[in-house]
Amino acid sequence: MKTLLSFGHGYSAQALKRLLPDDWTVIGTTRSADKAARLLADGVDPRVWPGADMRPALDCATHLLISAAPNEDGDPVLQHLRGEILSRADTFEWVGYLSTTGVYGDHSGDWVDEDAPLTPATKRGQLRVKAEAEWRAMGLPLHIFRLAGIYGPGRGPFAKVRNGTARRIIKQGQVFSRTHVEDIAQVLWASINRPNPGAAYNVCDDDPAPPEDVIAYAAKLLNLPIPQAEDFDTAEMTPMARSFYAESKKVKNDRIKDELGVILKYPDYRSGLDALLAAGTD
Known part of the structure; x- marks a missing residue:
């Protein structure tokens, strides 16, 4: 019997x-009772956390997935549960941490792989x-997944195109x-089936x-x-929106193919958008 304990059970974890x-x-944490009810309807055993006692869930977990975003104080799971996780380190077969390709910074449009600084x-x-380093220091069978911009059902560009925004x-x-x-889900599943503790993968x-x-x-x-082109230098944008343009790079994904045997379902944005529109899940 395998049990996945998923901290911050959101969009990517639901796909897995x-x-x-x-x-x-699957035991999944969320921050609200309303979201917990939705997880239960999807066949997930929910925990409203922080708040719930996570020791029983950790006792039965064979696999951990961490999707929760870090804050100024570091990784929230380790802030609350570092000791509990460490005391059970030998019971986990696989630990996955969902990070971002943003860790590579700006490379002026050049290619980066997992060995880039x-x-x-x-x-x-x-x-x-900082969070990646915290998890690496735990001595767990850790696998880091650096995700590019995520899209999929309900998260495509079609709604904004339709409403003119x-x-x-x-x-x-x-x-x-992007991915x-x-x-993402098939990469995680492939890693669970071919664990390689210490590995990092671009997704x-x-x-x-x-x-x-x-x-x-x-x-x-x-x-x-097609929406009219706007020059970045003069376009009105929020600081948050503008920050997404602070980095430009092309991310290599050879490792998920060579080590995990992954064949991408959607190797480019065109095939992905075609499928979303055809399925009516845009």
């Missing part, structure tokens, strides 16, 4: 849950680097990598692309006008 065999138990340009990336911000040389949530598709190209393709699929 759909791949797990029926004999797996961690030089984040944003506060979010800096917190992730999509923007094509043009910054010379800007490229992003479909179903490919992204094969086609880093300028963000304006994605919006233009979505508009074409919908037979709607």
